[in-house]
Amino acid sequence: MKILIPSNEKSMDSSVCQSFGRAPYFLIYDTNSKEDIYIDNSATASLGGAGIKAAQTVVDNNVYAVLTPRCGENAASVLKTANIKIFKTKNSSIKDNIIAFNEDKLSLLSEIHAGFHNHGDK
Amino acid sequence: MKIAVLSGKGGTGKTLVSVNLAAAANHANYLDCDVEEPNGHLFFKPVDIQSEDISIKIPVVDKMLCNGCRKCVDFCKFNALTYIYDRLVVFESMCHSCGGCVLLCKEDALTEKTKNIGVVQRGVSENVNVATGILNTGEASGIPIIKNLLNYSNENDKYTFIDSPPGSACTTMESIKDADYCILVAEPTIFGVHNLSMVYELVNLFGKPHGVILNKCLDEKNPAEEFCIENNIKILGKIPFEDELGKLNSNALIAVRENEKYYSLFSNLLKIVSKEVTK
Numbered sequence A: 001m002k003i004l005i006p007s008n009e010k011s012m013d014s015s016v017c018q019s020f021g022r023a024p025y026f027l028i029y030d031t032n033s034k035e036d037i038y039i040d041n042s043a044t045a046s047l048g049g050a051g052i053k054a055a056q057t058v059v060d061n062n063v064y065a066v067l068t069p070r071c072g073e074n075a076a077s078v079l080k081t082a083n084i085k086i087f088k089t090k091n092s093s094i095k096d097n098i099i100a101f102n103e104d105k106l107s108l109l110s111e112i113h114a115g116f117h118n119h120g121d122k
Numbered sequence B: 001m002k003i004a005v006l007s008g009k010g011g012t013g014k015t016l017v018s019v020n021l022a023a024a025a026n027h028a029n030y031l032d033c034d035v036e037e038p039n040g041h042l043f044f045k046p047v048d049i050q051s052e053d054i055s056i057k058i059p060v061v062d063k064m065l066c067n068g069c070r071k072c073v074d075f076c077k078f079n080a081l082t083y084i085y086d087r088l089v090v091f092e093s094m095c096h097s098c099g100g101c102v103l104l105c106k107e108d109a110l111t112e113k114t115k116n117i118g119v120v121q122r123g124v125s126e127n128v129n130v131a132t133g134i135l136n137t138g139e140a141s142g143i144p145i146i147k148n149l150l151n152y153s154n155e156n157d158k159y160t161f162i163d164s165p166p167g168s169a170c171t172t173m174e175s176i177k178d179a180d181y182c183i184l185v186a187e188p189t190i191f192g193v194h195n196l197s198m199v200y201e202l203v204n205l206f207g208k209p210h211g212v213i214l215n216k217c218l219d220e221k222n223p224a225e226e227f228c229i230e231n232n233i234k235i236l237g238k239i240p241f242e243d244e245l246g247k248l249n250s251n252a253l254i255a256v257r258e259n260e261k262y263y264s265l266f267s268n269l270l271k272i273v274s275k276e277v278t279k
Helices: A050-060 A073-081 A094-102 B014-024 B040-044 B071-075 B100-104 B143-152 B170-176 B190-205 B223-230 B243-250 B260-278
Strands: A002-007 A025-030 A036-040 A065-068 A085-088 B002-006 B028-032 B047-061 B081-084 B087-090 B110-125 B128-135 B159-163 B181-186 B210-217 B235-240
Touching: A002 A094, A025 A050, A050 A073, A050 B081, A065 A094, A073 A085, A073 B081, B002 B014, B002 B170, B002 B190, B014 B028, B014 B040, B014 B159, B014 B181, B014 B210, B014 B260, B028 B040, B028 B143, B040 B110, B040 B128, B047 B087, B047 B143, B071 B081, B071 B100, B100 B110, B110 B143, B128 B143, B143 B170, B170 B190, B181 B190, B181 B223, B181 B260, B190 B210, B190 B223, B210 B223, B210 B260, B235 B260, B243 B260
Parallel strands: A002 A065, A065 A085, B002 B159, B002 B181, B028 B128, B028 B159, B181 B210, B210 B235
Antiparallel strands: A002 A025, A025 A036, B047 B110, B081 B087, B110 B128
């Protein structure tokens, strides 16, 4: 199955990005083939609704789950509608989180934050 | 004449200045465009209030007609539309009501519905027509409310005072767009200078004639005054930092209606401003 992780760089050795919506890249990892591909997150420069646009990218890539430290309510709403699961990452290492996911040790993200809408733009 | 009163941050004295200038005029309109937290009405306590609901247009999808082309999704700069597998979903809170998605849809799958975002209340307080814009909490933009407020101003009245939102963002721009003159209210601190420079830049960008009222003045060094002198900005007048004015204000009283001294201070300011506007 395919899982998606917001990443700071295009490498398995890089770290999980703290922001889902404005992460520079998304790692799409296939747990069967162990293949890792990286896509640019076109939502990084959004005026607003970055989470929604990022979630659209997730939906369009047909992944089973997203592994992320945090997720805003709009993005979560899109992912929920698309039946995509959201797991909470344990630390910043991409490799550790993939191992934990494979061993069923990650829990579903329960806290959905209200988003950081309109910051600096009233 | 339309006179907008603005400042780079809240609490500088926009409402104090615009309320008291309006009250000092024989007849005036006071438009509270600080729609996220309008407070001019607390001073004016207007009567005979008439309310008008303000609404915006939000897209609605007809799922039967949508062919999934995603032109609307790609177009929306605010990402208010998503396409999830086989259906288009609208995020109403993200929509800025530009109407672009509806125009683009060749299948006529998008139409518009109205959504209430707030209210404009109009009333009278002695010599002043008071209009207050109130945006519902959580709404993205107060611009439609400000547009409604500005449409109202009666051309027959000599003075219209626009109490602008703080800062220099979209809502402030909207509120000064049609103004004949801008009054910048400034505090005598370094931070005050920073805020003043923001709105100073804005009024220059808009090519608006402007002047500064120095508020909360003490008998000491005033960085905002120095900024005005350095940049050759007209100083319209000074309002002293004193207990008497502070107490009237914190009791939601209009200083010019309570105290002869403040009546003459603001009448004088009004004369100076009028002269500047007609210059």
